[in-house]
Amino acid sequence: MPSEQAAIVGAGQTRFGALREGPRAMLREAVDAAFASVDRGIDHREVEEAYLGTLGFNGWQIGNVSAVLAEEARLEGAPVTRVENACASAGFALRTGIQAIESGQRSAVLVVGLEKMTDAPSRRRRYWLGVSGDTEWERLAGLTFAGVYGLLASRHMHEFGTPREALAEVAVKNHAHALLNPKAQFRKAITREEVLSSPRVADPLGLLDCCPVTDGAAALLLTSASRARRYTDSPVLIVGSGAGSDSLAVQDRASLTSLAATRRAAEEAFRRSPWDRTQLSFAELHDCFTIAELLAIEDLGLAPPGGAAAMTLAHETALGGRLPVNPDGGLKAKGHPIGATGASQAAEVFLQLRGQAEKRQVPAAARALTQNVGGSGASATVTLFEAS
Amino acid sequence: MAILRAAALAEGARRISGEPQFAPDEDRFTLLVAAAELTLGDATAGGARRFDRLTVWADGPPDLPEQLQTALGLEQLPAHLANPEPPAFAEMLADPSTPPGLHLAVDPASGLGARAIALQVGGEGKGGIEVSGIDGEPADLPTASSGSPIWLLRELLREARGEGTRVVQVPGSRLGLRVTRLGPFPGETSWNPTSSAPVHLPSSAVSGNEVELATVSEGAYLPLPTYLENLPSRWRLEAERCGACGKLSFPARGRCRHCGRLDGLTREQLPKSGGRVEAVTTVRPGAQPSEFDFQVQRGGAYDVVLVRLHPEVRVTLQVTDTPAGTTRIGVVVNTALRRLYPMEGAWRYGRKALPRLEAAP
Ligand SMILES: [Zn+2]
Numbered sequence: 001m002p003s004e005q006a007a008i009v010g011a012g013q014t015r016f017g018a019l020r021e022g023p024r025a026m027l028r029e030a031v032d033a034a035f036a037s038v039d040r041g042i043d044h045r046e047v048e049e050a051y052l053g054t055l056g057f058n059g060w061q062i063g064n065v066s067a068v069l070a071e072e073a074r075l076e077g078a079p080v081t082r083v084e085n086a087c088a089s090a091g092f093a094l095r096t097g098i099q100a101i102e103s104g105q106r107s108a109v110l111v112v113g114l115e116k117m118t119d120a121p122s123r124r125r126r127y128w129l130g131v132s133g134d135t136e137w138e139r140l141a142g143l144t145f146a147g148v149y150g151l152l153a154s155r156h157m158h159e160f161g162t163p164r165e166a167l168a169e170v171a172v173k174n175h176a177h178a179l180l181n182p183k184a185q186f187r188k189a190i191t192r193e194e195v196l197s198s199p200r201v202a203d204p205l206g207l208l209d210c211c212p213v214t215d216g217a218a219a220l221l222l223t224s225a226s227r228a229r230r231y232t233d234s235p236v237l238i239v240g241s242g243a244g245s246d247s248l249a250v251q252d253r254a255s256l257t258s259l260a261a262t263r264r265a266a267e268e269a270f271r272r273s274p275w276d277r278t279q280l281s282f283a284e285l286h287d288c289f290t291i292a293e294l295l296a297i298e299d300l301g302l303a304p305p306g307g308a309a310a311m312t313l314a315h316e317t318a319l320g321g322r323l324p325v326n327p328d329g330g331l332k333a334k335g336h337p338i339g340a341t342g343a344s345q346a347a348e349v350f351l352q353l354r355g356q357a358e359k360r361q362v363p364a365a366a367r368a369l370t371q372n373v374g375g376s377g378a379s380a381t382v383t384l385f386e387a388s
Numbered sequence: 389m390a391i392l393r394a395a396a397l398a399e400g401a402r403r404i405s406g407e408p409q410f411a412p413d414e415d416r417f418t419l420l421v422a423a424a425e426l427t428l429g430d431a432t433a434g435g436a437r438r439f440d441r442l443t444v445w446a447d448g449p450p451d452l453p454e455q456l457q458t459a460l461g462l463e464q465l466p467a468h469l470a471n472p473e474p475p476a477f478a479e480m481l482a483d484p485s486t487p488p489g490l491h492l493a494v495d496p497a498s499g500l501g502a503r504a505i506a507l508q509v510g511g512e513g514k515g516g517i518e519v520s521g522i523d524g525e526p527a528d529l530p531t532a533s534s535g536s537p538i539w540l541l542r543e544l545l546r547e548a549r550g551e552g553t554r555v556v557q558v559p560g561s562r563l564g565l566r567v568t569r570l571g572p573f574p575g576e577t578s579w580n581p582t583s584s585a586p587v588h589l590p591s592s593a594v595s596g597n598e599v600e601l602a603t604v605s606e607g608a609y610l611p612l613p614t615y616l617e618n619l620p621s622r623w624r625l626e627a628e629r630c631g632a633c634g635k636l637s638f639p640a641r642g643r644c645r646h647c648g649r650l651d652g653l654t655r656e657q658l659p660k661s662g663g664r665v666e667a668v669t670t671v672r673p674g675a676q677p678s679e680f681d682f683q684v685q686r687g688g689a690y691d692v693v694l695v696r697l698h699p700e701v702r703v704t705l706q707v708t709d710t711p712a713g714t715t716r717i718g719v720v721v722n723t724a725l726r727r728l729y730p731m732e733g734a735w736r737y738g739r740k741a742l743p744r745l746e747a748a749p
Pocket of ligand 1: 630645647
């Protein structure tokens, strides 16, 4: 068992979308918002170490990007480490921060996720969107992530009879949620018909099955639970953290309808948790493509294999349903700035478990889960949170 | 004794046009490989055949026999280039004094890979396969090693960089390569050699007569040495069988992916045909990696499949010779060596999937 429990005492993020600000200003805004959210305040000099999740999209600062965070967060010499696991970069940065607290080595750390994606020509953007897939076999066959998830979707539909309508409903629901989130990239309702008739990208996935290209940054302030009360009366407690890996190329995996990394991460996270899957108030899942949300629901054991479609079509995962999924709009509609997503998911949990999520507040939210996936499932984290 | 027309190879193209045609991802090298594979019986799972030597009837490049040995898994055979005037294969078959061996030849009529012939002579019997056709389609030399024409070409390109150099396949040239400074193509406002290549292919290149071979990637790509490292797996689907746990690893990386053993691994050939599609997607324009931009501009969308080639092995393959959007889960596919994309002065090659005619919708 860990010697300490970790808690979030502050969280903040930029708006997600095509932002005018550059990466430095985005880092500053997210970090400042996290500090400002600490009820009784925390001095930046109390942060002993920081972890930055980012892919380094467009090559803005591929090496030593940690130094930029140190400058913008005024860490004054505190160590900063970049954590890179593609789309799960911030999920793993958060996990690293949790481990630093739980081991007793640190009592206050900063976890940040960042990606600036819209500031290059579309051709170069497309180029960078493919950098985290398997280059030796998948890319050589002509696949980017849309294609890989298209393959997974085709198999899921074949094995379980998953209807296209269920995939579309994921997008419809997450767009409806994003309508209530002032930080979201797409604040526009869409219909099932619009999703189904959107131009195909990688069959069976259409344009509206895919998450957008997004700028964004998010920051979390973690302390030990014992120390958290200095800063706030309502810290968000971390009660479980798990992670897993899998082969880079999908061709090497045992199953095409399940991400083993998510399953492993969930097993580890729940092993330590004082409560189980049935007691979740809501979940923040990695819906980079609509099929990914269905896979996540099943891999996390929130529905049996093949059962996520019915659950989604019955609106059980919508706000007001039995188990709301992605109340912030998810990657699909809030946006997916690659390296920032894992931190932004936790920032949403911070608001929800403190009753500060305004129009999208999940009633009586007390227990939450985040799941962050790298690429097509080569890595994944699952984190469990509880209101204090 | 008979020379068999290679209907099987061309079946995908025939299906569309009714005439033997060859796809833009075929060239002299892939035709030679396809003809040889058919002769060697990969597609028909024939009995083990033995050859004493590999003779390539072509005028180079010098490492063409070596490339073919790699593609065919015949590294142990003595191989050489022979008189570029190819023999009359039918006469060779009839002549008892013909030395045994596998003979591959390039069509003398065009000199640019218009025809490839594989011939088995000696051993248990005589036979051969002739692959004909490929009207008007140039063949790029498939080599990238030092001293080969492609390598020389790359050196020339390096010198010429910044002056709008394009590589043009010159019909009639036996080596088929010459560097010509043409400047931008019509409709192309500028060609910036430092931009992320491949450069936009104008409509004049749609016929495939001109290709951009100077493409240099900016980072997310397969570097040439890494590509070359694994050619037996890429070109002929070679796997490794572990002597300790008995399981199969693909691609062959010198270590059992199941138990971790480094020793006691034996090379094993995956079936090159008869795989079943487990998952399929159609990659639409805009969703392709940038290396395939030239292909999408020429031919639009393409299918990619996960194929169960062996009970223990699944492989990711692009589908060729078949209209996009027509491949279905459960379809049986064969595989063939084809061009993938040009990069750093050479074509990258790999296996692609060809849905079997009888299984096609
Ligand atoms: Zn083994």
